[in-house]
Amino acid sequence: MKAFTTRLLLLLAATLGPGLTQAQEPPAHAVKLYNLYCVQCHGVNRDGNGINSRDMAVKPRDHTDSKAMGDTPDDVLFKAIKGGGLAVGKSVLMPTWGGVINDDEIKEMVAYLRFVSKTTSK
Amino acid sequence: MKLRNTLLAGALALAAMPTLVSAAAGGEIIKNQCVSCHAVTKPEAGGIDRLLTRKGPDLHYAGVKFNKDWLTAWLQNPTTLRPGGVLYAHVVKPVPGGPDTIDASLVQPHLKLNAEDAAAVAEVLMSYGVDDGLVEKGAFKQAPPNAMAALLFNKLRGCASCHSGKPGAGGMSGPELYTAGARLQPDYVVEYIRNPQKFDPHVWMPKLDLNEADVQKLAGYLLTLKTGGAK
Numbered sequence: 026m027k028a029f030t031t032r033l034l035l036l037l038a039a040t041l042g043p044g045l046t047q048a049q050e051p052p053a054h055a056v057k058l059y060n061l062y063c064v065q066c067h068g069v070n071r072d073g074n075g076i077n078s079r080d081m082a083v084k085p086r087d088h089t090d091s092k093a094m095g096d097t098p099d100d101v102l103f104k105a106i107k108g109g110g111l112a113v114g115k116s117v118l119m120p121t122w123g124g125v126i127n128d129d130e131i132k133e134m135v136a137y138l139r140f141v142s143k144t145t146s147k
Numbered sequence: 148m149k150l151r152n153t154l155l156a157g158a159l160a161l162a163a164m165p166t167l168v169s170a171a172a173g174g175e176i177i178k179n180q181c182v183s184c185h186a187v188t189k190p191e192a193g194g195i196d197r198l199l200t201r202k203g204p205d206l207h208y209a210g211v212k213f214n215k216d217w218l219t220a221w222l223q224n225p226t227t228l229r230p231g232g233v234l235y236a237h238v239v240k241p242v243p244g245g246p247d248t249i250d251a252s253l254v255q256p257h258l259k260l261n262a263e264d265a266a267a268v269a270e271v272l273m274s275y276g277v278d279d280g281l282v283e284k285g286a287f288k289q290a291p292p293n294a295m296a297a298l299l300f301n302k303l304r305g306c307a308s309c310h311s312g313k314p315g316a317g318g319m320s321g322p323e324l325y326t327a328g329a330r331l332q333p334d335y336v337v338e339y340i341r342n343p344q345k346f347d348p349h350v351w352m353p354k355l356d357l358n359e360a361d362v363q364k365l366a367g368y369l370l371t372l373k374t375g376g377a378k
Binding site for chain 2: 057058060061062064065066068069070075076077078079080081082109116117120121122124125
């Protein structure tokens with residue numbers, strides 16, 4: 026019985042493990058990219074309060090806003106990062122990052138935004 | 148005639164000596180005091196990790212970037228050009244309910260040189276990158292100041308989100324630009340706006356899709372900004 030329980034637990038851990046790890050610890054590379062490029066406007070707490078936000082006419086998006094982020098599909102997030110705010114009908118103050126990070130990295134950022142906003146892909 | 152030539156050669160050699168001496172002294176100071184923080188030769192690709200760990204901005208293209216007079220003065224009286232130091236991300240801290248701030252205590256002041264050393268170092272720095280093809284001579288077309296340019300900078304192209312165009316206003320993650328006209332060479336300003344990543348791979352200034360007319364107007368505007376800073 027004990028062996029069975031252990032096996033069951035192991036099986037559970039194997040099934041849930043990767044998901045749990047992902048939820049608790051986002052990929053280090055995505056965090057690095059966010060800290061280097063996004064924090065200047067979106068803030069240390071990812072809530073739109075970056076050092077640059079003080080004088081900006083349009084406040085940067087709060088990435089912890091589950092409602093607004095949940096309503097935004099992955100492809101819109103991807104386009105906004107790659108082509109800037111204008112590519113998705115938003116502010117020019119969100120610049121184009123397509124010349125700095127590649128498509129795979131942008132996908133990483135989209136996944137990371139899902140983690141930060143506690144939302145799922147749409 | 149021969150004697151005159153010899154004398155002339157001697158006089159020319161004497162005239163050239165201070166430059167040679169100061170260049171040697173400048174090179175020595177750079178080796179001992181600058182290279183621990185600044186890259187003076189083009190670094191091997193290091194990805195974003197190099198950017199995250201470097202202690203000062205790269206200087207391997209200083210010769211096409213700075214105005215020599217400004218550089219010589221600044222080295223004697225260094226001011227903080229980047230509110231967040233070499234990389235804002237290292238020094239930002241959150242403030243509950245408001246914009247992040249910069250922890251100024253974490254921003255390292257730049258060392259100060261005396262007049263002679265500053266001149267010697269500037270002499271050498273101004274030779275860096277001049278043959279690297281990063282900047283096309285004549286890139287700045289000398290267009291007359293354009294009334295739209297300030298609007299482009301402050302609003303339409305979003306530059307002021309990251310850069311300060313006047314003391315106390317604008318963004319803080321990029322270097323101040325209210326001293327740009329005194330500090331930077333016109334052709335460099337044009338080329339850097341066109342593609343910052345060419346100079347500084349992975350830098351947190353994006354490559355914007357600006358048309359050439361905008362680039363020229365913005366450069367022309369920035370070059371008029373000479374408020375404060377080292378003179």
